[in-house]
Amino acid sequence: xxxxxxxxxxxxxxxxxxxxxxxxxEPAKRKKHRSPLAYFLVAPAALAELLVHIVPMVLGIWIAFxxxxxxxxxxxxxxxxVGLQNFVTAxxxxxxxxxxxxxxxxxxxxxxxxxxxxxxxxxxxxxxxLTSSFKGRGILRTLFLxxxxxxxxxxxxxxxxxxxxxxxxxxxxxxxxxxxxQDRPFWLLGGNSFWAIVIVTAWQFWPFAFLMxxxxxxxxxxxxxxxxSLDGASLWKQFTQITLPMVKPANAVLLLIMSLWIFNQFNVxxxxxxxASPEQATLISPLIYQQSFNNWNFGLGxxxxxxxxxVLLIASAxxxxxxxxxxxxxD
Amino acid sequence: MKRNLEEETPGEVMHTKFRWLAxxxxxxLSVGSMTACSASGGSGxxxxxxxxxxxxxxxxEKDAEILQESIxxxxxxxxxxxxxxxxxxxxxxxxxxTAVSSGEGPDVLNIGNTWAVSLQSSGAFVPWExxxxxxxxxxxxxxxxxxxxxxxxGQAPTxxxxxxxxxxxxxxxxxxEAAGITTPPATWDEFVEDAKKLTxxxxxxxxxxxxxxxxxxxxxxxxxxxxxxxxLQNGGSLYDDEGNPDFGNDGVVTGVKQWVDLMAVDxxxxxxxxxxxxxxxxxxxxxxxxxxxxxxxxxxxxLAARDFTGYAVAPVPMETADATGLLGTQSHVAGINVSVxxxxxxxxxxxxxxxxxxxxxxxxxxNKSFSSLPVVTGAYDDPAFQxxxxxxxxxxxxxxxxxxxxxxxxxxxxxxxxxAIKNLLATAAQGGSVSESDVKSALEDANSQMSSGQ
Numbered sequence: 001x002x003x004x005x006x007x008x009x010x011x012x013x014x015x016x017x018x019x020x021x022x023x024x025x026e027p028a029k030r031k032k033h034r035s036p037l038a039y040f041l042v043a044p045a046a047l048a049e050l051l052v053h054i055v056p057m058v059l060g061i062w063i064a065f066x067x068x069x070x071x072x073x074x075x076x077x078x079x080x081x082v083g084l085q086n087f088v089t090a091x092x093x094x095x096x097x098x099x100x101x102x103x104x105x106x107x108x109x110x111x112x113x114x115x116x117x118x119x120x121x122x123x124x125x126x127x128x129x130l131t132s133s134f135k136g137r138g139i140l141r142t143l144f145l146x147x148x149x150x151x152x153x154x155x156x157x158x159x160x161x162x163x164x165x166x167x168x169x170x171x172x173x174x175x176x177x178x179x180x181x182q183d184r185p186f187w188l189l190g191g192n193s194f195w196a197i198v199i200v201t202a203w204q205f206w207p208f209a210f211l212m213x214x215x216x217x218x219x220x221x222x223x224x225x226x227x228x229s230l231d232g233a234s235l236w237k238q239f240t241q242i243t244l245p246m247v248k249p250a251n252a253v254l255l256l257i258m259s260l261w262i263f264n265q266f267n268v269x270x271x272x273x274x275x276a277s278p279e280q281a282t283l284i285s286p287l288i289y290q291q292s293f294n295n296w297n298f299g300l301g302x303x304x305x306x307x308x309x310x311v312l313l314i315a316s317a318x319x320x321x322x323x324x325x326x327x328x329x330x331d
Numbered sequence: 332m333k334r335n336l337e338e339e340t341p342g343e344v345m346h347t348k349f350r351w352l353a354x355x356x357x358x359x360l361s362v363g364s365m366t367a368c369s370a371s372g373g374s375g376x377x378x379x380x381x382x383x384x385x386x387x388x389x390x391x392e393k394d395a396e397i398l399q400e401s402i403x404x405x406x407x408x409x410x411x412x413x414x415x416x417x418x419x420x421x422x423x424x425x426x427x428x429t430a431v432s433s434g435e436g437p438d439v440l441n442i443g444n445t446w447a448v449s450l451q452s453s454g455a456f457v458p459w460e461x462x463x464x465x466x467x468x469x470x471x472x473x474x475x476x477x478x479x480x481x482x483x484x485g486q487a488p489t490x491x492x493x494x495x496x497x498x499x500x501x502x503x504x505x506x507x508e509a510a511g512i513t514t515p516p517a518t519w520d521e522f523v524e525d526a527k528k529l530t531x532x533x534x535x536x537x538x539x540x541x542x543x544x545x546x547x548x549x550x551x552x553x554x555x556x557x558x559x560x561x562x563l564q565n566g567g568s569l570y571d572d573e574g575n576p577d578f579g580n581d582g583v584v585t586g587v588k589q590w591v592d593l594m595a596v597d598x599x600x601x602x603x604x605x606x607x608x609x610x611x612x613x614x615x616x617x618x619x620x621x622x623x624x625x626x627x628x629x630x631x632x633x634l635a636a637r638d639f640t641g642y643a644v645a646p647v648p649m650e651t652a653d654a655t656g657l658l659g660t661q662s663h664v665a666g667i668n669v670s671v672x673x674x675x676x677x678x679x680x681x682x683x684x685x686x687x688x689x690x691x692x693x694x695x696x697x698n699k700s701f702s703s704l705p706v707v708t709g710a711y712d713d714p715a716f717q718x719x720x721x722x723x724x725x726x727x728x729x730x731x732x733x734x735x736x737x738x739x740x741x742x743x744x745x746x747x748x749x750x751a752i753k754n755l756l757a758t759a760a761q762g763g764s765v766s767e768s769d770v771k772s773a774l775e776d777a778n779s780q781m782s783s784g785q
Contacts, residue, residue, distance in 0.1 A: 276551060
């Protein structure tokens with residue numbers, strides 16, 4: 001009986017190189033040849049990183065521990081150190097500021113979930129639609145990207161006009177043209193204001209989801225779908241069994257990035273409502289802005305920022321471990 | 332995307348993660364942290380000074396055009412060049428704070444006079460006393476109520492007035508005539524009564540198209556000014572005698588309730604006004620015939636730009652027509668002041684430029700151009716300031732105006748009280764009722780936010 005087993009040496013020699021085995025060797029190899037020139041070349045980027053990211057971050061954290069307001073700002077280096085006082089003020093349930101903070105945190109979380117869900121669904125729908133070729137696909141693709149290409153400020157200002165209660169396009173359409181509503185509702189005051197920021201933010205973000213998902217969808221080989229439809233899989237089945245699993249890695253990144261951006265949303269409420277958002281639509285970033293730049297209490301604003309940072313870091317780390325197990329596995 | 336992720340080594344995954352985290356960290360912190368970059372500083376060139384001007388004209392470009400004329404005269408006279416930057420109100424205070432924190436500011440700058448005490452306590456501006464005050468001709472040249480806004484009582488002011496302003500009642504003369512109203516209202520009751528007469532459905536379509544009054548319900552500063560004036564008229568005050576914030580006292584609550592009631596109870600203000608963020612919206616509504624009255628400081632240029640001339644000006648109504656003292660308050664001593672930055676490399680030239688801006692001739696030119704009031708008595712002889720409107724405003728400033736509270740926390744007070752009123756008006760606009768206890772609790776909430784935030 002002949003056992004057709006090649007000796008290991010031969011196997012390695014004859015087979016094409018395995019990229020997965022080669023990969024770990026690479027960094028070591030590179031390390032060996034690293035010359036001082038490499039450090040020299042990296043130095044400008046490292047310096048820029050230090051100045052643009054690290055120094056402002058450290059400053060921001062330091063501000064959270066001092067009383068920095070209009071009285072101490074002229075001599076900010078010597079502003080009184082107050083330890084955790086700013087954090088206590090922000091978190092003490094009996095203070096109205098903490099009430100605002102907790103309210104804004106909960107609202108921002110809900111806002112993020114709703115906006116991500118809408119933007120993702122619209123992006124996915126658009127991407128699936130445009131994957132198959134048809135006449136006018138190019139024009140449609142360009143149109144879909146308009147909200148993303150438009151400067152955020154310009155788009156939001158246009159929405160602010162449309163949401164105007166007296167003569168905005170939305171009330172004209174809903175009240176005058178369709179007659180679905182009797183009284184002209186306010187969209188930028190009261191409870192509706194929350195939905196106004198949801199709509200505008202989702203409108204601004206869905207093209208990004210669309211773009212990322214379209215790129216991911218175009219990487220799926222067409223014959224997979226062909227084989228599935230030959231086997232009698234319905235379109236829904238194809239979507240859930242092929243499309244979704246195949247775009248999972250892209251989705252993981254997309255959802256994280258979108259969630260972080262949307263959680264930190266500042267432009268839309270600021271342009272729609274001005275410096276003070278209605279209570280029902282106060283998100284966390286505008287609240288921090290309000291404390292820092294309207295009430296000129298930079299220490300308190302800094303403490304809120306640091307807490308926000310910690311919350312988001314924990315959430316992100318948790319998410320990355322959950323949806324990107326591959327990285328962990330390879331460790 | 333998919334391909335990239337799958338091929339990433341663990342190190343790269345981590346690196347990508349850190350990139351996000353770093354970006355996120357900066358994003359989160361940048362909101363609350365100070366910017367590290369400095370403001371555009373004094374030039375350091377002995378022949379050039381930098382001047383930050385506030386926005387007085389309908390547009391920033393118009394401001395620059397008007398100011399440049401005055402600057403050219405100064406440069407011709409002294410040889411000193413002036414780098415001018417006109418800064419919109421929404422950015423001005425934060426730009427000033429950035430300049431104060433970095434020590435790199437302009438040589439000369441305009442400030443809203445209600446910020447004077449807050450900025451004085453930062454210690455970043457030249458006090459107007461001794462030689463500096465003498466260089467601009469001494470205190471006696473100025474209208475005293477305006478000069479009093481330059482800083483806290485008992486301390487050398489760190490700003491001097493440049494433009495004077497006061498609130499008054501603007502009304503549409505044709506609408507008054509059509510409603511059979513012969514004299515403008517002198518008391519608050521008469522004002523509300525007239526406003527009701529002026530709130531009409533002119534075209535008979537069942538909706539009101541001419542409102543008695545227009546207001547900028549979402550303008551924080553306008554709301555705060557109303558709380559101040561209406562509070563004093565009703566015997567209240569935003570600060571107690573010890574200088575502690577006291578927004579929830581009976582007088583202020585009554586005053587604010589009167590203001591909110593215009594929309595909530597009297598129904599003489601369009602609910603749409605609750606959305607109006609900008610004071611100039613009032614001038615627009617008024618010029619378009621959407622409302623018969625409004626309170627403002629100097630909308631004249633704005634109304635002229637809309638070719639509207641069918642209006643007259645009257646004093647702000649009081650609780651009783653002959654009220655005097657604090658009960659007779661019709662306006663805060665509104666206006667713009669000018670300061671010199673302590674860190675200026677050209678302090679002498681900077682003070683000299685303030686002397687130029689506050690000279691009789693330039694006061695005539697500038698205040699005529701911005702439809703504001705001169706702050707030096709010598710300028711009032713000019714025919715431009717002999718009109719009834721100017722005389723009325725001058726009288727209000729002299730006899731019926733009080734400076735906004737002269738405490739360092741005045742800025743926060745404006746934000747918190749103004750926002751509380753904005754929220755009350757939003758409730759009224761949506762048909763909700765606003766009771767006295769709602770007003771009280773909104774103001775007390777603002778008060779406790781200020782106390783706990785300090």
